[in-house]
Structure formats: structure tokens, C-alpha cells
Amino acid sequence: MKAAESYADYYKDRPESLLNLTGQTSYVDDLPLPEGTLFAVPVGAPSARGRNLQLDAREALALDPSVRILTARDIPGENQLGYVLPDEPLIADGEWSYKGEVVALVLARDRSTARRAARLVRISGEELPPVLDAREAFARGDIIMQPLHLESGDVDRAFAEADFVVTGSCESDGQEHLYLETQAAIAIPEDGGRMYCISSTQGPTGVQKAISRVLGIPMAQVEVEARRLGGAFGGKEDQAAPWATLAALGAWYTGRPVKLVLNRAEDMVMTGKRHPYSSDFKIGLTKDGRILGLEVTYYQNSGACIDLSLAILWRTMFHVSGAYYIPSVRATGYMCRTNLVPFTAFRGFGAPQAFFVIESALHKAAAVSGIPLIDLQRKNLISEGATTYYGMQLQDVRAQRSWDQLDERVHLHDLKDRIEAFNRTHRLVKRGFHVMPVCFGISFTKIMMNQGGALVHVYADGSVSVATGAVEMGQGVIRKILVAVAQTFGIQDSRVRVERTKTTTVANTVPTAASTGADINAMAALLASREIKTRLLTFALTLDPVKKALQRAPQATTDAPLTGETEGAGSQNSDVSRLSLKEEALYVDDYPVGLGWTALLAKALEARVDLSAHGYYASPGLHFDQSAGQGHPFVYHVYGTAVVQAEFDMLRGQSRIIQIDVVHDGGIPIDERIDRGQICGALAQGLGWALLEDLRFSEKGELLSSTLSTYKVPDSHFMDFPLHIEFLKDALNPLAVLGSKAVGEPPLMYGIGGYFAVLDALRAGLSDKNNSPINESLVSEPAVLYDLPLTNDKALLFLSRQRGRKGA
Ligand code: LUZ
Ligand code: MOS
Numbered sequence: 001m002k003a004a005e006s007y008a009d010y011y012k013d014r015p016e017s018l019l020n021l022t023g024q025t026s027y028v029d030d031l032p033l034p035e036g037t038l039f040a041v042p043v044g045a046p047s048a049r050g051r052n053l054q055l056d057a058r059e060a061l062a063l064d065p066s067v068r069i070l071t072a073r074d075i076p077g078e079n080q081l082g083y084v085l086p087d088e089p090l091i092a093d094g095e096w097s098y099k100g101e102v103v104a105l106v107l108a109r110d111r112s113t114a115r116r117a118a119r120l121v122r123i124s125g126e127e128l129p130p131v132l133d134a135r136e137a138f139a140r141g142d143i144i145m146q147p148l149h150l151e152s153g154d155v156d157r158a159f160a161e162a163d164f165v166v167t168g169s170c171e172s173d174g175q176e177h178l179y180l181e182t183q184a185a186i187a188i189p190e191d192g193g194r195m196y197c198i199s200s201t202q203g204p205t206g207v208q209k210a211i212s213r214v215l216g217i218p219m220a221q222v223e224v225e226a227r228r229l230g231g232a233f234g235g236k237e238d239q240a241a242p243w244a245t246l247a248a249l250g251a252w253y254t255g256r257p258v259k260l261v262l263n264r265a266e267d268m269v270m271t272g273k274r275h276p277y278s279s280d281f282k283i284g285l286t287k288d289g290r291i292l293g294l295e296v297t298y299y300q301n302s303g304a305c306i307d308l309s310l311a312i313l314w315r316t317m318f319h320v321s322g323a324y325y326i327p328s329v330r331a332t333g334y335m336c337r338t339n340l341v342p343f344t345a346f347r348g349f350g351a352p353q354a355f356f357v358i359e360s361a362l363h364k365a366a367a368v369s370g371i372p373l374i375d376l377q378r379k380n381l382i383s384e385g386a387t388t389y390y391g392m393q394l395q396d397v398r399a400q401r402s403w404d405q406l407d408e409r410v411h412l413h414d415l416k417d418r419i420e421a422f423n424r425t426h427r428l429v430k431r432g433f434h435v436m437p438v439c440f441g442i443s444f445t446k447i448m449m450n451q452g453g454a455l456v457h458v459y460a461d462g463s464v465s466v467a468t469g470a471v472e473m474g475q476g477v478i479r480k481i482l483v484a485v486a487q488t489f490g491i492q493d494s495r496v497r498v499e500r501t502k503t504t505t506v507a508n509t510v511p512t513a514a515s516t517g518a519d520i521n522a523m524a525a526l527l528a529s530r531e532i533k534t535r536l537l538t539f540a541l542t543l544d545p546v547k548k549a550l551q552r553a554p555q556a557t558t559d560a561p562l563t564g565e566t567e568g569a570g571s572q573n574s575d576v577s578r579l580s581l582k583e584e585a586l587y588v589d590d591y592p593v594g595l596g597w598t599a600l601l602a603k604a605l606e607a608r609v610d611l612s613a614h615g616y617y618a619s620p621g622l623h624f625d626q627s628a629g630q631g632h633p634f635v636y637h638v639y640g641t642a643v644v645q646a647e648f649d650m651l652r653g654q655s656r657i658i659q660i661d662v663v664h665d666g667g668i669p670i671d672e673r674i675d676r677g678q679i680c681g682a683l684a685q686g687l688g689w690a691l692l693e694d695l696r697f698s699e700k701g702e703l704l705s706s707t708l709s710t711y712k713v714p715d716s717h718f719m720d721f722p723l724h725i726e727f728l729k730d731a732l733n734p735l736a737v738l739g740s741k742a743v744g745e746p747p748l749m750y751g752i753g754g755y756f757a758v759l760d761a762l763r764a765g766l767s768d769k770n771n772s773p774i775n776e777s778l779v780s781e782p783a784v785l786y787d788l789p790l791t792n793d794k795a796l797l798f799l800s801r802q803r804g805r806k807g808a
Helices: 007-012 016-021 058-063 111-120 134-139 155-161 204-215 241-254 264-270 309-318 351-369 373-380 399-410 412-425 477-489 517-540 544-551 597-606 672-692 746-767 792-804
Strands: 038-044 050-056 068-070 102-108 122-127 143-152 164-172 184-190 194-199 222-226 258-261 277-285 291-303 328-337 429-442 451-458 464-468 496-498 579-582 585-588 591-596 612-618 623-625 630-632 636-649 654-664 723-727
Touching: 016 477, 038 111, 038 241, 038 264, 050 102, 058 111, 068 241, 102 111, 102 241, 134 277, 134 291, 134 328, 143 309, 155 277, 155 291, 155 328, 164 351, 184 241, 194 204, 194 241, 204 222, 204 241, 241 258, 277 351, 291 309, 291 351, 309 328, 309 351, 351 373, 351 429, 351 672, 351 746, 373 399, 373 412, 373 429, 399 412, 399 429, 399 636, 399 654, 399 723, 412 429, 412 636, 429 746, 451 477, 451 517, 464 477, 464 517, 477 496, 477 517, 517 579, 517 597, 517 612, 544 585, 544 591, 585 597, 591 597, 636 746, 654 672, 654 746, 654 792, 672 723, 672 746, 746 792
Parallel strands: 038 258, 194 222, 291 328, 464 496, 654 723
Antiparallel strands: 038 102, 050 122, 068 102, 143 328, 164 277, 184 194, 184 258, 277 291, 429 636, 451 464, 451 612, 579 585, 585 591, 623 630, 636 654
């Protein structure tokens, strides 16, 4: 800040994103602490599975007089976090089921004392052999709940009639969220047995419920606040609750504020990740490339507790056929219980795993049938009016449009020719490409969760405060809320302030998740604002200049109403519909009446008009019959297509992305810059999952990739290639706020294209006779590998294995 600038001027035009970028925002770990705050450190189970847990805390307690050790016995309420099933104790009691599961909580006067004391807690017990693999758990009958099964059409007949029937298996690994801010909470005991907690959570209400349950106090006695998060990606949807609840337990027990912040190593070992899946597919198609039927079985590695696995498996089931239309589908999904950390929500939420399987199936079908993959894909893209296998008739389908807009830019067949020509003239560096079409359903798969609220206050000076259930985590949701409110009141953005998220301002909120943060919360804020605006306009009818203006002949307004801006249309008072607020002034028809925004507010306050309102939004049209497997589980879908070009250096054993072109259906973005950022970030995360991020557990169930030196994520060097993002043309979405579409998750799927682009570069290398003695026509199966991530070492192993089987 320059000395001459006033504080107010400095912040006037600096949106959250700029403050964030320049390090001027604070997170839980940055907050000033009340006097006497204790620091908490969780103690994790030493192995993946065991019973007869014994703790010896004597040495730890002797370290410092401030040290306290809490165990399951110290929990006043219920020692349970599970909602779908009661299978997740807050603190392990007797037995433990994954390495790092919390077995005790250490409190001390500062971080380092607490950490040292935690290391002195002696844990013993009887170790049991762990089960780590989903298929192994399945074989032992360790599945959680009933399998999910959805079927439509006649799958057996489809295979009988097909000219090609192709089968295969796929593996996709987990993924670390690696949010910059680790899990963090501060719990502050308040008067009257009340608990106040600041948590780095995507879902303050979920944390409120967990604290209330574990402490055995009513939800109204618990207040949870989330200011902003340094990233979350699903990792703080359900799994912020244990850390906040542990802090609250410590605060309850000691009567002092307690802060708990996981360090990176603890966070990587103790928190859930994306679910690994192991899947089988069978796909049948005609010789001209029409897909007739698909059968898929998913073995989801759910980890030790159910957590969000069920909702995630549902999302997998809804994305079985990816962006394609398949008339007959049979899908089965198993949640397999293993002795790994409970796997949890991660951007995409079970859909990326499904997309990987269906792309693998098409990829293999192309290899077996000889039909070029891009022709096979284009031919089977889902089209207008199609009904999904779960019974939802799709409207405003944009799969083909986005593919064709991309094709116009990139000329996919020319690209294919160019890459083949390149591969003929280059022996040691080979190229490949993959077109990745996406169709992603928007709504929480659990219908009840598709609701949200907002609270809007207009202050006398014309500034506006908005609170919603949305949590800002770098995705720009507060910017979208702000735009919706500012547009509704016709005022400048800088007048609007979006408040931190608190359970006492907006209650019963759903987590900011499922890409729906803006759809639900910006809409609730818009509805609340519209209510206040209607009060203001109705009041304005009583003002003389307005009365005078109304006596002039009515004139049609020139603005075409945007979606969500249908006020007036159904208004009973047609005079009100001639009034509007824009450019900080009151208009009648298209003429200003000489009353500015703040002058209008002053008059309204004088006349005792309520300038606060609560807004509520429930996403429309959702229903689903689980037993029939039919219904309408999504408000709409997001479409898009990306083409990824990659190369593989056969000598150095390294892959590289060369270029990515995207056409994305963003509706009419509320702020295009934010959506571009989301697409770019999601793409990086998808590419990381597909190509780099190598989550490794030892055979004893210990996380081996538990540091940033052993777990490689995409960085700015990796992302250093031409990336062209274009939005789909004519894309207004009548089903979400201001014509926009949700953006957070769908573009992650584009990254899966990176997998197949590199795989095809490898295949080009293998089929180059100068290069490799293997001749694909001599082997019965095409050289394919559906085992994600396709890291460089896996690629090299694949090459050497394929060469080893020459002529087999
Ligand atoms: N969370 C959730 C999600 O609870 N339900 C969902 O359907 C979902 N989808 C994507 C991401 N998070
Ligand atoms: Mo979720 S994967 O928290 O949107």
C-alpha cells in the first residue's frame, strides 16, 4: 500500500482473487489467537489394521505440564462421524482399520511441544493382516452395503447382434488433493457451553453437525465459520469435519481455545484421496461403428469407511457411457472395504473413473475393429433428445456442437494425418493425440442436497452485504455471487461485499461441492436481492417523480431479460414492472427519474421499508427412483471437447504434452476470466491424475508417496504448452443463474485425453518396424494398457513388455 493511498481506496477495486494472488488474504493458520490457546496434534495408528489398542501416555505427559492426551473415552457424546453408516469413529476405540487413523489427541501449549509429546505416545496392540486391493476385498466379501446395479435395454441381445465384442479391464489410481492449505481448525469455547469453530471446510453445516453429535449438544449451540480455503477439491467436503471436531473436543475438555492444523505429512497420510477403481468392460458394436451395448463392473476401493463412497459410486453409475449414446447398458458397482484411508470426494467425484473406462472401451474397440477412433467417437456422441440409460431425456445437448466447433478449429482428420506423417519421419520421438468429449451431470446425486440459502442486507450508505452457504476456495464463487447481486440492484460491483460463510447467518447449507456453488448460492443471493428490489420498487411507486413519470405513455424496455431476470413478467402490479434499477439510479421505462441508489434507500428507510432478505433456492425438476434406476437426477449437463496432443521420447523415456485445444460449454459465463481459470486448473489436475500423480502404498498399507519429493504433481513447467480455450457459441443456459453453467468439475475430464494421447504415441513407437521388432498383426491382442496414471516408468515398462512378447 502506498502511503498516500487511503485504506479504503486501496481495497476499493481489489477483488478477492487479486488479494489472494498477492498474498493479502488470511487463512485459519494466519488468524490471531485468543490468549491461552492450546495446540492439538493427532496421533495416528501405526499400521493398517489391528485390535486391542493400548496407549501409554506417561512419557508424553511428563514432557510438559501443559500436555493433555484425549482418547475415545473422553468423548462426551457419540464417537461417530459416519452418516450413511456408523462405521467411522472420531477416535479409534480398541481396533483400528487404516494407517494414520486417529487413536489419540495431544494438546499442549504450543505446536512443537504438542508434536514432541505426540511422538512420545506409545501405541501397542495386535496387528492384523490388511486388505488393500478392491478386488481382493470383493473376493473376501468385504463389500459395503448392496452393490449398485443399473440396467436398461437388452444387453445380451446387443452383444449377440454385434459384429465386434471387445472386453478389457481398467485400473485407475487415487489422487492426492494437495490443496495448498492443509486441514485446519480453531475451536473456541463460549459462554453457556457454546462452541465456536473456524474450520477450513467446504461444508460448515457438516462440521456443525459433527461437533454437535460428538459433544452431545444441540446444533444451535455450535457455530461454524469458514472464511476462505486455500483449495479443497473435495478433500474438505466431508473430511474437514474430523479435524474441526477434534479441536472442539479439546476445547470442550480444557475450556480453552484449541487450534489444530495438520502439517503436510500428516495431511497426506491421514486424509482421504480420490478412489482407486478397478473395472471390467465389455462393449459391442456393428462393423460400421455403432455401439450397441456396454457392460461395466466397477470395483471401487472405498477405503476403511464409507464416507462419501456411496454418492461417489452413484456419480460413477450416472457417467457409465461418458459423452456417448449407448442403447443397452448394464452397470454394477461395488464399494470394497479395504484397510486404506477412507477415500473421499475429489473434483469429478467418481465420474473421471467412469470416463476412463468408457474411453478405454472405445479405444480398444477402435484398435480391434480398425475403425478410426475419432470416427467411432463422433458417430456415437450423445445427441439431442436422447434418453440416458438412467431414464433422463436430455435437452439442449451440446456434445456434437462442441465436437464440431473444435473440429472446425483444429481439423481433426488433418491433425491425424499430420501426426501419422510425423511418426513416419521420426523414429525415436513419437506423437499421439486424443479427442476427449465430456458430458457431465450437474446436481448433487443426492437430491436433498440441491438447496441453498442467502442473506442480503442493504445498508443505508448503499453498500450491500451478502452471506450464502458458499465457501470460497479460490474458485471465484464469491465473485459470481457478487455479480448476481450487483446486477440485480443495478449497482457497481464495489458496493457489494460477500461475507464469510457461517452457520448462524445461513443454516442447513450443503457443502460447496458438485460444481454447484454458484448455481445454488448465487441464485439464492439473486432471489434475496430481488425481493428487496421489489420492496424498493413498490415503495418507489409512492414517490412523486415516479408517479409523474408513470403518467407518460409506457414504453417497452430495450433490455432482453436474461435467465433468472424474469421479474416483472409475472408481477401483478404492471406499474412496478415499468420501474427498474440500473447504473445506480431508478428508471421508469427507459428514463431516469432523478433518484439515485442511495437517495432511494434514504427515502425507503425513512418510510420503514425492510432492506434485508433471506433467499432460498432449490434446484428444480429433480427426481430419481433408485429401485427402478430411472429418473431425472441432474438439472442439466455440461458439455465440451478437448483434443490433447502429446509425444513420447522413446530414448529418454519421457512424455510431454504438445498442445491442447478446448471447446467448452460454459453457458454464458458470469465472469469468463474465472471460468478460464477453472478450465485450466481442472485440466492440469486431470492431466496430473492421468499422467503423473503416482499414489503408492506399501504392501503393509503405508503411504509411500507421502511427501512432495515422492509425489509428483503438474507444475508450471509441465503446463508449459499452447493451451487454447474457446467457449461454445450460442450457449445460454436457461437452467442456471444468469444463463451460466457450472464449471468446476467437468473440465477435469479433458485431462484423461492426455492418457490416450501418450498411449498412442507409445503404440506408434511399437508399430515402427525400424524401431521395434514387434508387429501388431502377429499378436492376437492390440498393444494397449489401461492402467492410469501413465507415468514415464510405466510407459517404459509397457514398451519393454510389449517388445518381449514379439510374435507371441
Ligand atoms: N458431492 C456430493 C459431490 O455430495 N454429491 C455429489 O453428487 C457430488 N458431485 C460432485 C462433487 N461432489
Ligand atoms: Mo466435491 S468433489 O467436494 O465437488
